Amino acid sequence: SQQGEEDPQALSIQEGENATMNCSYKTSINNLQWYRQNSGRGLVHLILIRSNEREKHSGRLRVTLDTSKKSSSLLITASRAADTASYFCATLPNLFFGTGTRLTVIP
Amino acid sequence: NAGVTQTPKFQVLKTGQSMTLQCAQDMNHNSMYWYRQDPGMGLRLIYYSASEGTTDKGEVPNGYNVSRLNKREFSLRLESAAPSQTSVYFCASSVTALNEKLFFGSGTQLSVL
8 A cells, every 4th residue: 555654543642631643654745734534524634734844833733744754743732622533644646645543632 | 615515425235236426516626536435544545536527546446437527526436336345435626636635525424235
């Protein structure tokens, strides 16, 4: 498979803690995106980072990209119960999605 | 705005039956996509249409056909359904192909018995 891989597969934290999930990919990319999926719903775009960027912030989200290691990380700060969802990375232009990290935030 | 609309939401088929999954977007996007999602496998691209009048195979096209009916609509057809096609199917669209964020529909849960 040419898909990326998220690590860990599942993560459980207390509300207020930070959550970090990682994504590794195999091919050259133009950009990398992170999506969120609530149970039984479609995916929702969170943030996009281009291949010439190393770090990007959006609200409580921080994304880093290391193209030399073909990896990215998503940090969610001060997590909330509503952040409970699965998180996927996606690489473009090849449109490959990772296998996802299932995040559970315990109130 | 409705965004990306998929129909039906649920479907049960018998092996060998055919069906078409419908997808429409009202955002005037040029590009549309069909993915399938299986447990532990993430999303895999079946077909995509970079622009009206064009379609291309993705990672797992076997057993499927697509039609870009017009700029708004992109349908996915299973000619002879197999149990291996039991999955959740998502349609998505983007402004342009391959470098833009995707907008997803809510999915079609398909079971093939």
